[in-house]
Amino acid sequence: MGEKFKEFYFTGDQRLHNLDELEKEYEQKSGDISSYRGRIFCPECRIAELAFTHKTSKKRAFLSTLPSSDHMANCSLKYESVSRREIRDYVSNLGEEEMQDRLEAMLNRMLPREREENQILANDEGDNPFTILVRREGRPNTRKCIPRKSLKSWFDKDEENNVFLFYGSVHLEVKEFKTKLGETQYRLIVKTKQDGEWRIKTTIYRGKNKDEIDQHQNYDLAIIGQIEFYNNHPQIKTVSSSSIMFRIR
Ligand SMILES: [Zn+2]
Numbered sequence: 001m002g003e004k005f006k007e008f009y010f011t012g013d014q015r016l017h018n019l020d021e022l023e024k025e026y027e028q029k030s031g032d033i034s035s036y037r038g039r040i041f042c043p044e045c046r047i048a049e050l051a052f053t054h055k056t057s058k059k060r061a062f063l064s065t066l067p068s069s070d071h072m073a074n075c076s077l078k079y080e081s082v083s084r085r086e087i088r089d090y091v092s093n094l095g096e097e098e099m100q101d102r103l104e105a106m107l108n109r110m111l112p113r114e115r116e117e118n119q120i121l122a123n124d125e126g127d128n129p130f131t132i133l134v135r136r137e138g139r140p141n142t143r144k145c146i147p148r149k150s151l152k153s154w155f156d157k158d159e160e161n162n163v164f165l166f167y168g169s170v171h172l173e174v175k176e177f178k179t180k181l182g183e184t185q186y187r188l189i190v191k192t193k194q195d196g197e198w199r200i201k202t203t204i205y206r207g208k209n210k211d212e213i214d215q216h217q218n219y220d221l222a223i224i225g226q227i228e229f230y231n232n233h234p235q236i237k238t239v240s241s242s243s244i245m246f247r248i249r
Contacts (some may be wrong), residue, residue: 042211045072048078079145100242103224132145146224
């Protein structure tokens with residue numbers, strides 16, 4: 001628990017913010033986060049109020065729903081987060097096209113394009129793309145949410161191997177490399193805008209898939225995957241070869 005709110009809606013400026021901003025404020029102001037109190041809400045439904053728990057030596061900081069507060073009926077974040085195994089099982093049962101459709105539905109919600117906005121509102125009923133139905137033999141099906149994480153947020157060592165839906169507006173580049181056996185493989189270099197410049201944020205292992213990329217283009221990117229650290233650099237490993245989608249912004 002506590003893993004799913006990596007971001008929050010702040011009524012102060014009516015925007016989404018990353019959890020690490022709140023952690024920074026907590027550190028810098030010696031625990032005084034009064035300017036946020038009562039003003040942090042669920043990033044999806046914006047109705048449920050959240051509470052901040054600061055980090056201890058054993059646990060990292062997290063946000064949770066205030067017990068007295070409810071999410072909207074179709075909000076994915078009222079459900080528990082999926083485990084790595086559950087998302088693996090789910091993804092392996094999806095066809096490539098279904099996976100892409102789902103990632104596109106997620107992107108449409110997270111990074112809406114202006115001209116499509118009306119359309120999104122019209123489609124808002126029905127299945128929430130951030131939830132999945134987990135089936136386990138001998139137990140009732142349960143709905144769970146895929147926690148999401150902005151590519152602008154801090155990638156923490158503690159989060160290694162946790163599965164997220166990563167998303168953001170990025171620049172991409174294809175990088176070729178040779179494996180120990182001399183095989184040619186590829187990596188995607190992901191750049192995010194940091195202090196006004198496109199800087200390398202992370203890389204995504206692509207195996208033998210060579211993506212068609214225009215490195216000067218803005219892309220919307222969505223990946224279901226996990227963070228792994230190699231030589232202190234975070235990399236994202238996709239859950240399956242089709243659990244990644246990018247489209248020109
Ligand atoms: Zn909610």
